[in-house]
Amino acid sequence: MARLADIDPAGIQTRLLIGGRWVDGAGGGELAVINPYNGAEICKIAEAREEDVDRAVAAAQAAAPGWARLAAHERGRLLLKLADAIEADKDYLARLEATNTGHPVRDCQNLDVPRTVLCFRYFGGMADKLEGAVIPVDAGFLNYVEREPIGVVGQIVPWNFPLMFVSWKLGPALAAGNTVVMKPSEITPLSTLRIGELIKDVGFPDGVVNIVPGYGGTAGQRIADHPHIGKISFTGSTAVGRSIVRASAGNLKKVQLELGGKGPNIVFEDAVIPAAVGGSAFGIFHNQGQACIAASRLILHEKVADAFLEKFINLARSIRLGDPLDTETEMGPLTSRLHHERVLSFVEVARQEGGEILLGGKTPDRDDLRNGFFIEPTVVRADPSHRVQQEEVFGPFVSVTTFRNDEEALAIANGTAYGLGSGLWTQDLARAHRFAKRLHAGMVWINSYKRVHPASPFGGVGESGYGREMGFEAMREYTQPKSVWINVDAPIPPFYPR
Template sequence: MPSASIRHQLFIDGSFVNAESGETLATLNPHDNTTIADVALAGKADVDRAVAAATRAFPAWSRMAAADRGRILLKLADLIEANAEELAQLESLDTGHPIRDSRALDVPRTAACFRYFGGMADKFQGETIPVEAGFLNYTLREPVGVVGQIVPWNFPLMFTSWKMAPALAAGNCIVMKPSEITPLSSLRIAELMQEAGLPDGVVNMVPGLGSVVGQYIAEHPGIAKVAFTGSTATGRRVVEASAGNLKKVQLELGGKGPNIVFEDAFLPAAVNGSAWAIFHNQGQACIAGSRLVLHEKIADAFLDKFIPLAQSIRLGNPLDPETEMGPLTSALHRDRVLAYVDVARKQGGEVLVGGKAPGGELARGCYVEPTIVRARSYRDRVAQEEVFGPFVTVLTFKDDAEAMEIANGTDYGLGSGLWTSNLQRAHKMARDLHAGMVWINSYKRVNPGSPFGGVGQSGYGREMGFDAMREYTQVKSVWVNVDAQIPPHFKR
């Protein structure tokens, strides 16, 4: 089990401190809804303290040699790996992620992200531009300043690294709001940052309510940029709140990923890949393949394999290494997911499997059985709205044109996938899909070097890779008169 010394306070200016109000909020174990810890609940005054600390730290941090910033991030990656088992258990306890996934995916990806951007810190550079004779024109990539970052509850450990690593590598200082539902792993990362040698005030963490702290971060005049991951509805409010000082905004929002299986697909791989696409992390992923779009010729054969696979998934305590699917992260969200089963039935959908919470000892937790629903139309609510759970909608198509119509038939555009052995079709579909990411004969692959983000109602801006460094820098153009002879414009 994680250490009993889990930090429960805010992290501001290099110290763990109580909220100014003294308020706390219980963070619950979604396996049985027992209290793990009472965590300090930040308010506006705490955000002001965090912004002030970040503002003080910014000049020295931004002017530090990029290689030195990188070394701190590389040290942090080493410390994450050295504390991997503690972090994995903490993440599983707080979120419901199966421990097998926290160990094999969440913690290694977190370390890999800090290591990638630690290596990039001194390799991100400006350009020289050929302009008119006699002038040297070059660009500088400068940090934005103090950035606000709002992290969701579904992958708190991993998203902490996705947000922080490029911002720190570029020389920014941070005020981060971890989710008040799952703050523990982010606060543990703050401890490891201290151990890695991060200067005081460079990173500040203020877990609090989105309606209070998230809103205030988005509108705060001392914050130059806000990066938000969460729902599309909340993303719109972030944009509105940011208008006061015209801060930069980066949004990674909802998704309704189409996962298309063509008649020439290799079915065993497509079945297993499609189960991973929707049931990994209980379907609580913006890139989940939540719309299973099957060619009518193979739909029955696919479902004959897919349904038993879904029924065989082992639900249980996320700290049990045998568990394949844990609980959803909160009771409120479990109830929201289950409500979509009624929505599906009212619109003529057929529940093929699941659609309920399990009984027995799991009834105390936030569990939902793997659920497969055959929809009547791609315009049905369950095929349009993000359910964000272990809930997949099945649709069928006759030809490539209809598959594309269904795939692009929502306002979202984040992740998408397709399974085919036809290379020409694969590239054409990848080109025409309205999405920020396309996986061919796979699904949900991510890497620190590959840009991650969406289009349409899925937001704008990119996490990861060189694109993330661009998101956290601004360009300055410098003109130098080397030997240009400029005649006077005004003659006396």
């Protein structure tokens, strides 16, 4: 066992970042931040309410003209400096993220922090690569289209991957010349506030980034309906996404939604079973299954189902649960007590509908885990029509069904309202391409699962939302086109000849 040192609460940033200053909330409220490993309070942070969002928007408005006029390569330079600062702070950030979220620290060290650095570096390099276009139009006219920043954007970050999602949202928004009002989740705000400290340290102008942790019903609602925010980017549940769309109607702000998922993961009879077992386990059990792109539906060809499940269940049973700060821990606790209760409730739902619990479905019976929000890796055999196959559980909970032929597999895979991530395991190249085209999803992984990269667009269709994070698509999300017409030498005949 190699347990890393606890975070010193005295060194944690606990206030709001507004206009370049760390300030208390106007209402004086505080939010208790809980360690999901033991249920103990880590610290209290300032709670942002409507008045604080208004102050943050005003600061972002004041900073917007100067930030948009700043040379693109200078914006990129600051993003690259931020990436360097995060990399230098990686050990502290990994421990902070593990403590606040329950992610195993090995995952924070090897995935979350490096992906955050890579994303800021990608958009730091992208800042001066945003090009317009010249359009062939009528003779004698020059028509060009340039892309302009939207202005002030609101960003709402979820609790499941707070550090990584901060980079997904801030990177393209800042590179494109926007200023930001960001609301991290009230459950997991600590790494976002730490990024705010690094933003100040590397020299971003005051007001370019403002951080206002608070509840969704107050701070989040005010961001969604604020008349001076031109765009909102939200990652979270489909139900909240709908409410944001309604709130955005006041000023018709641009909306980008990355919502729920119910990822189908299809294993064909010709799959390389060891690779499929390992990749499928990562797809559902990484981060305790708390991922919108989790491979939460195993769809197995009946010829390989038994052999696959035997290996898959044995692997799931061997996953090491424990203290997130222990470098040998492979699965930590769920991030909150309320969510722990919600995931466990689906086990009872599965039983009521006639599902078969093949593994797990309960809190582990260990003294060292008793006070944490742990759930054992859970495997449930269920009919495709059951709730556990249709609704997002968002935990270490995978439902299993079988199929006989390709058309049946496709029907099951496309048989939910969601359309975010999906995967398939096969050695048949023609089948792989057919399924990639026909799967109702924004992303398809073939012989892998849950791969992401800052250069590749991330997002969904259907009730998984619209718009894209990352890649050049994200730069377009944070800009708007302007068409400019210039009469070079075209005669203008009189429209009303006299």
